[in-house]
Amino acid sequence: MTLGKFKRNERIGGIVKVLCDTPNKIYTLNHFTAMFNAAKSTISEDIVIVKRVMEDLELGIVETISGAAGGVRYIPKINSRETEKVLSDICETLRDESRIISGGFIYTADIIYNPHYVKKIGEIFGRIFADKPIDYILTLETKGIPLAIMTANTLNVPLVIARDDNRVTEGSTVSINYVSGSTGSISTMYVSKRAVKTGSNVLIIDDFMRAGGTAKGLVDLMTEFDANVVGIGVMIATKEPEKKMVDDYVSLISLEAITRDKRIIIHPKEDVCV
Template structure:
């Protein structure tokens, strides 16, 4: 089908953005749009500049035999600020406080519009790492983690709380939840992760860091390198967490049941 330049650029952007971090060859587009290589190259230049001007992410051309063009979702500091402050506002509503000084946040961490953006923020933070897998542990971090995996175009691996018959041979480890002090188990199929892979760990919440540390220990069993840890919310206290190096999007300072106040703010290094 012959498509005019007007349309070609639109279709090119649509196809690239639907498949973040996936490399398309120029021939893919010359065939699809029935256009010359030179025309497609010009389209890419226009698309590239457009995405930059409007801060919609980056289109990158990769030279060489295995080359082509790909879309990298990038969230700017300005956008981080907007997204994260909006979540803070939502999270600070007093009626979210649950007995025990917990915050109800299922509606936020399962909202596709929100987790899609959070996934892109994490992908932006870890874009310079060669990531092979995104790792999370069931349950609440899964939506954010799959969106991060989507933005990075890598598989997601979900660690289970128990060993499941449908996983085949599994590796299990015990770990101590830093906040409750209880011993917990996590397990994963032996075939889930290739040995020596680079992984990032994504979760919704970190208090003492015991769960993240458990995931890191599990990665040791696969000789995997943890090249990044990202959590949506980290508590301000304890300041010293078991995991040293992690990227929180939000900091939870205080939940006060008496005065019905929640104090949560964006990680200042991101905005």
């Protein structure tokens, strides 16, 4: 690279790429002055333009943080129109009666393993829980993992996975027995002792909630680590039972019923689309 090579519009393209690649990571102005061999005042002006275009196009928020640990970061902020579109698309796809699996389940794997959808769901959870202090995203294996890692990426925090089996590769673990709220059966979940620091704030993310037994188990397990659960987000919650085993949770989609004539009644939760 030669000196003074980049024009303003080139620098802006580069800044947008770097910021959006790692949401919620704070980059110093020096990072960009070195990248483009440009003056700090020039980069500051570039960032003002980046801010404006992201806001005008509703592509997210670029925030400047002043002070010694200061810099600039990109906060994904999926807008209400796009939130509603993503959730409506998912519901539309899930209404196909060929998805009904005996036992009152519907087949969702193609949705929750589709990177396009899970990335958007991660951004939706990121927006909903943006104001909470969060040190970890926590999920129970397996189906919630893609949503959970995408939420972790949006919020720039690590993921912790509780296992339903005690694996040698986890080292020493902390375990808890929990009651599956829908079947009443007792299972055990395990988290590696070194995975969660004492006093941490944890956001639980999962793909599906029926009675909330899994979420309750995860909450109880976190008390063993003296960690605080600051929120619970699930992609789909069933309407029944109305009373879940946890009180505070946010669901994006409500599965109302699967009728006897094989209609799947499912819709986005209105309150998350505003």
